[in-house]
Amino acid sequence: MTTRLIDGKAIAADVQARVGRGVSEWVAGHHRRPALVTILVGNDPASAIYVRKKHEACDAIGIESRPVHLPAATRAAELLAYIDACNADDTVDGILVQLPLPRHIDTSAVIERIRPDKDVDGFHPYNIGRLAQRIPVLRPCTPAGIMELLRHTGIDLHGRRACVVGASNHVGRPMAMELLLAGATVTVCHRFTQDLAHHVADAEIVVAAVGKPGLVKGEWLRAGAIVIDVGINRMPDGHLCGDVAYDPSSGKAAWITPVPGGVGPMTVAMLMHNTLEACRLRTMKAGSLA
Numbered sequence: 624m625t626t627r628l629i630d631g632k633a634i635a636a637d638v639q640a641r642v643g644r645g646v647s648e649w650v651a652g653h654h655r656r657p658a659l660v661t662i663l664v665g666n667d668p669a670s671a672i673y674v675r676k677k678h679e680a681c682d683a684i685g686i687e688s689r690p691v692h693l694p695a696a697t698r699a700a701e702l703l704a705y706i707d708a709c710n711a712d713d714t715v716d717g718i719l720v721q722l723p724l725p726r727h728i729d730t731s732a733v734i735e736r737i738r739p740d741k742d743v744d745g746f747h748p749y750n751i752g753r754l755a756q757r758i759p760v761l762r763p764c765t766p767a768g769i770m771e772l773l774r775h776t777g778i779d780l781h782g783r784r785a786c787v788v789g790a791s792n793h794v795g796r797p798m799a800m801e802l803l804l805a806g807a808t809v810t811v812c813h814r815f816t817q818d819l820a821h822h823v824a825d826a827e828i829v830v831a832a833v834g835k836p837g838l839v840k841g842e843w844l845r846a847g848a849i850v851i852d853v854g855i856n857r858m859p860d861g862h863l864c865g866d867v868a869y870d871p872s873s874g875k876a877a878w879i880t881p882v883p884g885g886v887g888p889m890t891v892a893m894l895m896h897n898t899l900e901a902c903r904l905r906t907m908k909a910g911s912l913a
C-alpha cells in the first residue's frame with residue numbers, strides 16, 4: 624500500500640481562505656473587523672514563534688491582531704486584571720493566552736477567567752463541557768483541525784476504532800470527545816496504559832499527541848491505518864520530529880500527517896475560524912438582547 628500524506632498546509636490554506644471570505648462578507652455588512660488579542664507571558668522561543676504565526680494568519684485575512692507581550696515575572700493578579708479588561712472591551716472578540724505559562728501562574732485560573740464567548744482556544748471548562756454534551760460552540764482548535772484533516776481522507780468514522788495516545792486537557796481528551804461525537808469507538812492511552820503497542824495495532828485511526836519523539840513505532844500500526852501526528856518535537860540538531868516514528872516506504876499506513884506541515888497549520892486555521900465565529904455570535908447575542 625502506498626502511504627499518502629495528508630497535506631495540512633494545503634487544507635489549512637483552504638480553511639483560512641474560507642474564513643477570509645467570511646471576514647470580508649462580515650465587514651461588507653458594516654461590522655467592524657473581528658479582533659484577536661494574544662497574550663504571551665515570558666520569553667519561550669517556541670511560544671513566540673507560534674504567536675507570530677497566529678498574527679500573520681490574522682493579517683492575511685483581515686482579522687485585527689493585537690499581540691500583548693508581558694514579562695516572565697508578571698504576577699498572576701496582573702495577568703488576570705488584563706484578561707478582565709479584555710473581557711470588558713467590546714472591541715475584543717477573541718482572547719488567547721499562549722501556553723505554557725511561567726510556573727508561578729495557575730493556568731486553570733487564567734483559562735477560567737476568560738469569558739467563554741471570547742475563549743477562541745476552546746479551553747474554558749464551559750466550552751469543553753459544551754463539547755462533551757454534543758452542543759459545541761467554540762471547539763478546541765487542534766482537535767477540530769484534526770477532524771477536518773480526517774474528513775479530507777474521505778473516511779466515514781462511524782464505528783471505526785480510534786486510538787488517541789495522550790490525554791492532555793487541550794488535545795488528547797477533547798480529541799477523544801470529537802472522535803466519539805463523530806461515531807468512532809475511542810480508546811485513550813496515557814502514561815499508565817499497559818501495552819501501548821497492542822492498542823495502537825488495534826486502531827484504524829491513530830492520533831499521537833504526547834510530545835515524545837518517536838514514541839509510537841511505525842511497525843505497531845495496522846495495515847491501512849490513518850495516522851495523525853500532533854507532536855512537534857525539536858531535536859538537539861534543530862530538526863523537528865513527530866511522536867510517530869514512521870518510514871513511509873514501509874507502506875503500512877494509508878495516510879499520515881507530516882511534521883511539520885500537518886496538524887500545526889490546522890490549529891492556526893481553526894483559531895481564525897473560532898475568532899470570526901466568536902465575533903459573529905457575540906454580535907448576534909447583543910443584537911437579540913437590544
Ligand code: GUN
Nearest residue numbers: 719720721722723744890
Ligand atoms: N501552546 C501550544 N499550543 C497552544 C494552543 O493551541 N493554544 C494556546 N493558548 N497555547 C498553546
